[in-house]
Amino acid sequence: MNKQLKITNGRIITPQCIINGTILISQTKITAISQRDIDAPDALVIDAHGNYVSPGFIDIHVHGGGGHDFMDGNEEAFLEIARTHARYGTTAMVPTTLTAEKADLLKTLDLYASADVKNTMGAQFLGMHLEGPYFAMNQRGAQDPRYIRNPDEEEYKEIIAYSKAIKRWSAAPELPGAIKFAKYLQANGIMPALAHTDAIYEEVAVAFENGYTLATHLYSGMSGVSRRNAYRYAGVIEAAFLIDAMDVEVIADGIHLPAPLLKLVYKIKGPDRVALITDAMRAAGMPEGDSVLGNKDTGLKVIVEDGVAKLPDRSSFAGSVATCDRLVRTMMEMADVPLHEAIKMMTKNPATIMGVDDRKGTLVEGLDADIAIFDEQINIQATIVNGKLVFGG
The missing domain is CATH 2.30.40.10 (Urease, subunit C, domain 1)
Structure with missing residues (x-):
């Protein structure tokens, strides 16, 4: 070299x-x-x-790509996902799990550690993101209901003690024990994020004060305005907008959120509080057709068409197949975001959220040489x- x-x-x-x-x-x-x-x-x-x-793209929420998923249970999956997304400008990523049994999570953490050492030709790993299993059942989305549960103090303490690779953990903050869980995460240098949650505004406000400062994939798997005993309550979506200091993730593939919602997020949160994410499953970077969400042997069978994964009966989306270049392009074309601000959402903002902006996310002398070169499109x-x-x- x-x-x-x-x-x-x-x-x-x-x-x-x-x-x-x-x-x-x-x-x-x-x-x-x-x-x-x-x-x-x-x-x-x-x-x-x-x-x-440009600064290299930083994807802080990604499950797979190139025909592999981080939950596949093998080292090659990690390496091939990193190589696949590097072809689309991603220079750093946070590998993300799905809701699973504790043993599967521990195995995935082991594989992360071994793959991290060998990852020399792909996007760099910035630590693991555990998405689940502490979620609201009726906001589970494509998460496997067999493994969804309330925060288990003995379990999460064991998992955190097992690996130093965990940098972020997404959970539903209204669940019993979720605030105590967030405090324990922060005490161990791990960022709590709210996700797959049915909380109301008042619960989110408390959660934010206790560390839940990031909304995982805004609009997806979270409550909006609801009625309970005839009274209207603001939900997580409204809370994310009202709490100025809350950061939000957006799956900007142009399908999960249509143009009006992308514009609304940009208008309210501005260019400094939005992080673009792929939330990509294994079919990212692959031809359309049949695929699997999650583990290749036990995951959910899906069909990829029209630039998104769908359930086989086409009743619902089942996952993103986006790459980071597509996110930037979508924000510019559909949300009328200027190039430099779309790039900030794909570089500086994710770096800041993950606490690595002292070395990544901008082109400045002394920082890591993570760079993407791209044309007008x-x-x-x-x-x-x-x-x-x-x-x-």
């Missing part, structure tokens, strides 16, 4: 503006950004040919992870 890499003739998306210039990378870090050529005679040169040079031309070209070039 060359010690230096130089990207020339690019439209560089910096935190302040877009400049025409050059980036110099030394080993794993960005060492210079200039509107002029940078003298580095021994560097490997990548000519961006006038394309955009957000077609990825090259992906660089920690200074290493892993796709294109």
Whole structure:
């Protein structure tokens, strides 16, 4: 591997503006950004040919891709998912589980640890996201109802003690024990997020004050306005909008949320509190047709068509097949979001939420050399992870 890499003739998306210039990378870090050529005679040169040079995309909620799922129970699934999404500009990701038995979660954590060491040609892993099993049954979506349960203190303490890889855990905050659970997560450096929840505004307000500062896939698997004994109550969706400091995830594939809802999220939360996520299952990056949501042997059979996974009877969506380039493109085309703000939602905001913005998410001297190069249509031309070209070039 060359010690230096130089990207020339690019439209560089910096935190302040877009400049025409050059980036110099030394080993794993960005060492210079200039509107002029940078003298580095021994560097490997990548000519961006006038394309955009962006921070690499950061996907903080992803289940699979390339025909694999993180719950498949093998190391190769982790590695192939990382390689697949790197082809679409993703340079860092947070592998995400589905609701499962404790033994399956522990096995997945073991596989993460072993795959993380071998992951040299794909998007970097930033730690695990456990999605479930502490969810509201009637907001379970595609989560397996056999494993949904209330927070179990003995269980979650054992899981947390088992692995240091867990960085985030999504749960329904209105469940018995969910606030105590969130406090324990934070004491162990893990971020609580609210998901698959039937809470009302008042419950979310308490949850937010106790650490549930991120709404997992806004609109999906959560309550809106409801009536109880004739009275209307604001739900999780309204709470996410009303609590200014709450961050929200959006599956911006243009299907899970149509254009008016994408515009509404952008209008209310603005460019600083939205993180774009794929929430992708194994069919991301694969041809349409039959697929499986979750474990390849025991998961739910689905059909992929029209750019989304559906139940076989086509009565409901069953998962996203998006890649990060598609998310950026959708926000620009359907929600009228400017390029630099769509990029922020795909880079800086996810990095901030995960607490890695001191090293990732922006093109700044001294930060990790995670870079995506793409054209006007957000077609990825090259992906660089920690200074290493892993796709294109």
